[in-house]
Amino acid sequence: MSGMSRLAAELDDLGGADITGALEELPVRSFVVDGEGVVRWQNAASLAAIGDWAGRKWYEVVSENQTQELEAVVRRIICSGDPAELTFDVRESGGVTVPREISAAPLREGGAVVGLFGVSVPVRSQGAQPPPEGSRLTRRQLEVLQLLAEGKSTQQIADELVLSKTTVRNHIAHVLANLGAHTRVQAVIAAIKAGLVRLPPPEDR
Numbered sequence: 006m007s008g009m010s011r012l013a014a015e016l017d018d019l020g021g022a023d024i025t026g027a028l029e030e031l032p033v034r035s036f037v038v039d040g041e042g043v044v045r046w047q048n049a050a051s052l053a054a055i056g057d058w059a060g061r062k063w064y065e066v067v068s069e070n071q072t073q074e075l076e077a078v079v080r081r082i083i084c085s086g087d088p089a090e091l092t093f094d095v096r097e098s099g100g101v102t103v104p105r106e107i108s109a110a111p112l113r114e115g116g117a118v119v120g121l122f123g124v125s126v127p128v129r130s131q132g133a134q135p136p137p138e139g140s141r142l143t144r145r146q147l148e149v150l151q152l153l154a155e156g157k158s159t160q161q162i163a164d165e166l167v168l169s170k171t172t173v174r175n176h177i178a179h180v181l182a183n184l185g186a187h188t189r190v191q192a193v194i195a196a197i198k199a200g201l202v203r204l205p206p207p208e209d210r
Contacts (some may be wrong), residue, residue, distance in 0.1 A: 028048055029048050029049060030048075030049065031048055031050065031124075032050050033050060033124050033125070033126060034047075034048065034050045034051040034054055034055075034105075034124060034125040034126075035047070035048040035050070035051060035122070035123070035124050035125075036048070036051050036058075036063075036122070036123055036124075036125075037112065037120060037121070037122050037123075038063045038079065038109075038120055038121050038123070039119065039120040040083050040118070040119050040120055042062050042063050042064055042076060042079045043060060043061065043062060043063070044058040044059050044060065044061055044062075044063050044066075045059065045120065046059070047059065051125070053098075054097060054098060055095065055096065055097055055098055056098045063075070063079065064076045064079070065096075066095055066096055067093040067094055067095055067096065067102075068093075068094040068096065068102045070141055071093050071094060071141075071143070074093075074141075074179060075091075075093060078091055078109075078175070079121065081175070082109060082110075082111055082118070082121050083111070083118050083120075083121070084118075086111050086113075086118050087111070087171055088108070088109060088110040088111065088169075088171075088172075089108075089109050089171075089172060089175055090106065090107070090108050090109075090168055090169070090172040091106070091107050091109075091143070091145065091172075091175070091176075092104055092105070092106050092107070092128060092143045092144055092145035092146075093105060093107060093143060094143070095125065103127075104127075104128040104143070104144055105125045105126065105127060105128060106125070106126050106127070106128050106145070107123055107124070107125045108123060108124050108126075109121045109122065109123035110122055110123070128144060128145075141183045142179075142180065142183055142201070145166075145176060146176050146179055146180050146183075147201060147202075148166060149162055149166070149173060149176040149177060149180060150180050150192065150193070150196050150201060150202055151202045151203070152165060152166075153177070153180075153189055153192065153193055154193045154196060154197070154202040154203075159173050159174060159177070177189065177192075180192055184196065184199075
């Protein structure tokens with residue numbers, strides 16, 4: 006029995022409990038986006054933090070220099086059906102942008118992906134420095150890039166950052182695209198030249 010089937014069975018065993026009410030009251034920001042990237046639903050926590058975005062493109066909720074990247078992530082989730090974890094600078098209702106970690110999973114109807122459900126939480130502090138001024142990379146992508154420069158494998162990066170290997174590969178793909186690189190080695194070389202990473206001391210390599 007799949008995870009969703011087990012969930013449905015447990016809810017049915019509880020007298021047909023409605024999970025939507027629980028999602029509405031969840032203190033974690035939650036949202037639903039359709040296949041066109043339009044916000045269809047937000048819970049109370051999301052509404053209070055960023056205002057009502059229903060009917061608007063989800064891409065617009067992030068800082069302007071990350072709009073295309075978020076749009077690409079949504080398209081990839083819709084096309085591949087794979088969940089994703091990412092970090093973006095989100096526009097709050099007060100006009101400021103704040104880094105948030107977003108976890109999104111596809112919503113299916115009859116086997117086809119018709120949208121995505123996501124939650125947003127504050128970025129966990131891991132001592133990461135903010136992106137340099139003018140950088141198109143997010144904090145999470147810089148963390149992945151730093152670990153690449155240290156010679157870490159995809160699995161090692163996933164273990165260290167507590168991410169799935171698929172998510173790490175997504176971050177690496179964004180890093181390569183943003184740096185105009187075709188390989189990980191080229192990306193690390195470009196990052197070193199740009200001062201985006203710190204090489205470990207020789208005795209640690």
